[in-house]
Amino acid sequence: RKEVEQDPGPFNVPEGATVAFNCTYSNSASQSFFWYRQDCRKEPKLLMSVYSSGNEDGRFTAQLNRASQYISLLIRDSKLSDSATYLCVVTAYSGAGSYQLTFGKGTKLSVIP
Amino acid sequence: DAGITQSPRHKVTETGTPVTLRCHQTENHRYMYWYRQDPGHGLRLIHYSYGVKDTDKGEVSDGYSVSRSKTEDFLLTLESATSSQTSVYFCAISESSVYGYTFGSGTRLTVV
Numbered sequence: 001r002k003e004v005e006q007d008p009g010p011f012n013v014p015e016g017a018t019v020a021f022n023c024t025y026s027n028s029a030s031q032s033f034f035w036y037r038q039d040c041r042k043e044p045k046l047l048m049s050v051y052s053s054g055n056e057d058g059r060f061t062a063q064l065n066r067a068s069q070y071i072s073l074l075i076r077d078s079k080l081s082d083s084a085t086y087l088c089v090v091t092a093y094s095g096a097g098s099y100q101l102t103f104g105k106g107t108k109l110s111v112i113p
Numbered sequence: 114d115a116g117i118t119q120s121p122r123h124k125v126t127e128t129g130t131p132v133t134l135r136c137h138q139t140e141n142h143r144y145m146y147w148y149r150q151d152p153g154h155g156l157r158l159i160h161y162s163y164g165v166k167d168t169d170k171g172e173v174s175d176g177y178s179v180s181r182s183k184t185e186d187f188l189l190t191l192e193s194a195t196s197s198q199t200s201v202y203f204c205a206i207s208e209s210s211v212y213g214y215t216f217g218s219g220t221r222l223t224v225v
Contacts, residue, residue, distance in 0.1 A: 034213045043203055043216035044156070087156070089213070100171075101214060105155035 003027060006088050006104035014112050017078045021107045023071040023088030031099060032091035033064055035073050037084045038106065044087055047073075078111045085109070116140055119204050119217035126224055132191040134220050136204030138184075144207040145187040146214065147171075147179060149200040156203065162187055194224040 006023045013019050025033075033050035048055065050062040050071055061074040071088055088104035116139030126132050136145060146161040148171075158171030160179040168179050176198060178190045191198055201221050205214035 032212070036213075043218050045216070046213040049213065100158060100161070103156040105153070 003102045004088055004090050004104040006086075006107050008105060008107060010108040010110055012110045012112055013078055015078055015080060017111075018074065018076050019078055019109065020075075021073045021086055021088070021109075023073075023104055025069050025071070025088075025090045025102075027090065027092045027102075028069060030069075030090045030092045033062075033071050034089040034091075034101075035060075035062060035071075036087040036089055036103075038087060039084045044103075047086070075109075078109075080111050080113065083109055083111045117204065117206050117215055117217045119202075119220050121220060122218065123221045124223070126194050126222070128195060128224055129193050132194050132222065134189045134191075134202055134204075134222070136187045136189070136206075136217055138187075138206045140206060140208070140215075141184060142206040142208045143184075144209070145181065146205040146207070147177075147187065147189045148203045148205065149173065149198075150203060150219075151200050159189065159202075191222075194222075196224050198222065199224045 004025050035047040036044040037047045038044040048057050048062055050064045052064050054063045059076045063072045085106040085108045087106045090102050091099045094100040118137050120135045147159040148156045150156050157173045159177050162168045162181040180188045201219050203219045204217040207214045
């Protein structure tokens with residue numbers, strides 16, 4: 001089983017739509033959770049951290065369910081500029097006092113005019 | 114944005130030649146990482162560093178070595194480049210390994 005699994009998409013949605021991405025992770029000892037955004041031929045950029053209580057940043061809402069080992073990202077009122085690949089990222093202890101991030105392969109979103 | 118630069122941005126090299134990629138940061142972050150990104154595989158960790166001269170292997174370290182002689186520089190060397198090492202290489206930095214990373218702009222390496 002892959003460590004971090006995401007639906008690869010693509011998700012093609014019209015402007016103004018609400019879209020949800022899901023992610024599951026296999027390591028129950030995972031500590032921290034993030035969503036990254038990656039534009040075509042660019043580096044990944046941190047979109048938001050994900051907290052157990054759920055958190056919101058403008059049109060973006062992230063949820064974490066530790067019992068089910070499941071993370072979600074909801075985007076409301078989609079904009080053309082939201083078109084990108086969204087990466088689910090999980091951190092776990094890797095020894096020597098260090099943690100490592102494990103990346104999902106990403107879900108591609110295309111917002112259509 | 115955090116100060117992190119990668120060089121070169123693009124490189125074409127021949128099979129069997131050594132190649133060194135450089136990652137330079139101005140943030141004084143302790144942790145530095147090298148990833149490669151390939152279609153169908155996502156981002157995979159090659160090597161990482163948790164301090165000067167302190168490095169460790171990631172999941173795809175074969176054929177790669179790293180060095181970190183200063184806090185600000187993390188070098189990735191392909192000892193004898195192969196076509197399977199054609200990829201986009203990203204460097205990342207982090208103040209604390211439990212936090213999210215900041216990535217450099219990437220190096221596109223083609224081995225012919």
